[in-house]
């Protein structure tokens with residue numbers, strides 16, 4: 191962890207650093223899923239038959255009408271680069287065992303077939319018994335065990351390098367860890383990764399407050415730019 195584990199600091203740093211680059215759905219690096227209208231100009235909505243994705247000040251993925259296929263909501267252009275940190279609130283509502291995941295993927299398409307065939311990804315695997323960190327096709331590493339339904343958790347992935355990422359689960363306060371932070375070593379993924387939120391296998395899961403925090407080096411440069419700008423005004 192390179193940041194203090196406070197939600198307010200993460201939001202503040204996102205606000206400071208992302209001004210001017212925010213996209214429609216992500217305002218200053220934070221997507222709060224405000225309102226009831228999904229923003230499919232910046233997210234791609236993929237639902238298998240019987241599954242639904244809806245928004246009501248949070249994003250709800252419901253696969254209770256679908257036995258085994260996923261539904262996912264994936265950013266089209268908002269990405270998480272090396273050194274960046276991604277956080278999202280997750281609230282499991284119903285499940286039948288395995289039910290959700292949070293992935294960073296190099297394929298912006300939400301389609302299940304393209305996702306599997308073309309992408310490289312790392313993800314949190316969320317089940318009623320455990321939360322694990324895993325790369326596509328790799329072995330899983332335990333991050334925490336057990337999840338209570340109708341309880342909010344904060345899941346964080348920090349991209350330490352092209353080949354290492356740190357996975358941490360927090361209680362809803364964003365401070366207290368649940369289980370132990372886990373560093374996953376994986377195949378090299380050098381570029382920015384799209385964010386994919388998904389549910390599967392007769393589950394209902396809600397997501398909120400998706401937040402991308404730039405790497406500290408970027409924050410430092412922006413701070414320096416601000417300082418220079420202030421000095422310029424004085425001169």
Ligand SMILES: [Ca+2]
Pocket residue numbers: 222223224247248398399
């Ligand atoms: Ca919200």
